[in-house]
């Protein structure tokens with residue numbers, strides 16, 4: 001398996017935030033992760049990326065143990081909602097940043113940034129500075145900057161949480177296309193049920209520091225312990241209400 005997480009544990013003071021957490025993920029798949037606020041999702045991503053050390057447990061990437069490697073030695077990128085761009089660099093240079101660190105030649109950098117900017121529909125924005133872009137455009141730059149260095153795993157912590165619903169939908173389909181084009185493996189934390197279902201090849205639900213990954217999306221939808229049924233029933237009841245209101249209007 002490409003990413004293997006074995007029995008991770010983390011306590012902060014006396015609080016057991018992540019407990020006996022294990023799961024696996026195939027290459028080029030996206031695992032959506034849902035779970036209540038405070039259940040340990042961010043702590044889990046930070047341990048996988050190396051930003052927080054686990055008390056015990058192991059992380060394997062492509063068969064190699066990375067548990068105690070520094071974040072920059074893992075080739076993973078952790079991306080969160082308000083990921084900041086470099087304010088003094090143009091959009092081109094923000095996207096190119098990781099390639100410049102790798103000392104790639106200028107012609108190859110230009111080609112790769114141009115291709116990425118086209119995929120992200122940012123090709124007319126490359127000369128601007130970050131403060132001249134909208135929130136959704138800035139979020140796309142963050143993605144471009146993360147993906148262009150070809151990370152082994154992309155760790156996304158509610159990446160679209162701050163966007164309005166229209167922009168969020170466009171970002172979801174853009175991200176879907178990017179995952180295919182750039183063959184991305186990712187963990188995708190979200191509080192939005194629909195987004196989890198749309199974005200994930202698989203769905204995991206986190207509770208009390210533990211993650212359960214379902215065999216199929218249907219298995220997740222069938223599990224009464226997640227509360228997902230209540231949400232679906234709520235939307236269904238609205239539909240029924242809207243339908244009967246429509247009928248009444250027609251009959252009046």
Ligand SMILES: Nc1ncnc2c1ncn2[C@@H]1O[C@H](COP(=O)(O)OP(=O)(O)OP(=O)(O)O)[C@@H](O)[C@H]1O
Pocket residue numbers: 012013015017035036037038039040041042043044
């Ligand atoms: N550095 C820290 N020191 C002490 N406690 C922490 C630390 N980081 C996280 N916690 C605690 O661990 C628990 C889990 O936090 P975490 O951020 O992982 O949750 P989450 O599931 O990502 O929540 P949310 O959905 O609200 O972002 C919380 O009770 C939090 O207060």
